[in-house]
Amino acid sequence: MRAMxxxxxxxxxxxELREVPxxxxGPGEVRLRVEAVGINFADVLAVAGEYLTRTRVPYTPGMxxxxxxxAVGEGVQGVEVGTRVASLGGRGGLAEYALSPAAALIPVPQGLSGAQAAAFPVSYFTAYHGLKTLGRGQPGEWVLVQxxxxxxxTxxxxxxxxxxxxxxxxxxxEEKLGLARDLGADVTLLQDDPDRVKKVRAAAGGTGVPLILEVVGGARFQESLEMAANLGRVIVIGNASREEANLRPVELMKRNVTVTGLWLSSLMPDAELTRQAAQALTPxxxxxxxxxxxxxxxxxxxxxxAFQDILDRKTTGKVIIEP
Ligand code: NDP
Structure with a gap:
């Protein structure tokens, strides 16, 4: 079969594209005929050797x-050959066939295409945990989405x-902001707007935003603290800028801000949290x-x-590769 x-x-x-067996x-694993791979910023970082965990080589990317x-391995129960599933198997997706631990399979909500199914788990489970589990977002509250x-x-x-x-x-x-508006964003702002801190604070009634999903990092992290409301929550989800951020803990005192990290990989094994997220997302x-x-x-x-286009900020939505 072909694999990267x-x-x-x-x-x-x-x-490199190669012909491989x-x-x-093995026991506890299933094999999928891959229809679509969702490419995450994390895949790009993993190939670069800049991810949170060490990337062991040789490997086939595609988490x-x-x-x-x-095909199903020994001891796997309740997984039928012929069903469409998604996997957060960690690696190996960029191939015609890929293995996944049965425990890493995510049921695909009905009506989703293969590409939509590959675009679903990481982004939506992360969004749920950022907004709800860790962010404790409430109806009527403002949230900043970078x-x-x-x-x-999205x-x-x-x-x-x-x-x-x-x-x-x-x-x-502007084109990206148009998509954000189409999806329901109430206020949109260019990331490089020179008055962005003032404008974000103003959007939320002048008092700052109670919840921030922080994915850019670097100097932007400091700005997020300035955009936060009193008692605001900043959920650190990513560092797309790949720059270091300076955090002086005493800065947090000014507005009683809470900064919380979120890594989906260490939340997914929590069966109860994953069940809650799936229960909220599926309907x-x-x-x-x-x-x-x-x-x-x-x-x-x-x-x-595809990976380079993500790095060059050319893409919107989930980048998909179809083997
Ligand atoms: P995206 O599809 O959002 O692509 C990355 C985006 O980051 C770009 O489109 C770009 O949007 C933005 N960006 C901002 N600054 C830069 C920069 N200096 N260089 C490149 N891009 C930049 O990717 P994902 O949805 O996969 O991930 C978004 C972020 O969320 C990443 O930081 C990722 O690591 C994180 N993430 C973390 C998870 C976790 O478990 N903690 C799970 C999922 C994602 P723009 O051009 O509009 O600025």
């Missing part, structure tokens, strides 16, 4: 994928609106209140270009 292989870490073009599922169950036209951004806007929240969306271009997807935003779609051989 990384032997040394670096920029996207270190990935089709993998056999989030959807497909049809093709990189608002991206995969996580999920966060839709989910926040479904929760009855008001959304200030920031992104780098929203089924009723069409939220729709995974499938962005540009590439073939397997174009994987490096």
């Amino acid at each position: 292989v990384v032997e040394r870490l670096g920029p996207p073009d270190v990935m 089709r993998p056999e599922p 989030e994928f959807a497909g049809v169950v093709d 990189a608002a036209a991206g995969a996580l951004g 999920a966060s806007i839709q989910l926040a609106k479904a929760m009855g929240m008001h959304v200030v969306a920031m992104a780098s271009t 929203l997807v089924a009723s069409g209140q939220v729709t995974p935003q499938v962005g540009p779609t590439y073939g397997l051989a174009e994987s490096a270009r």
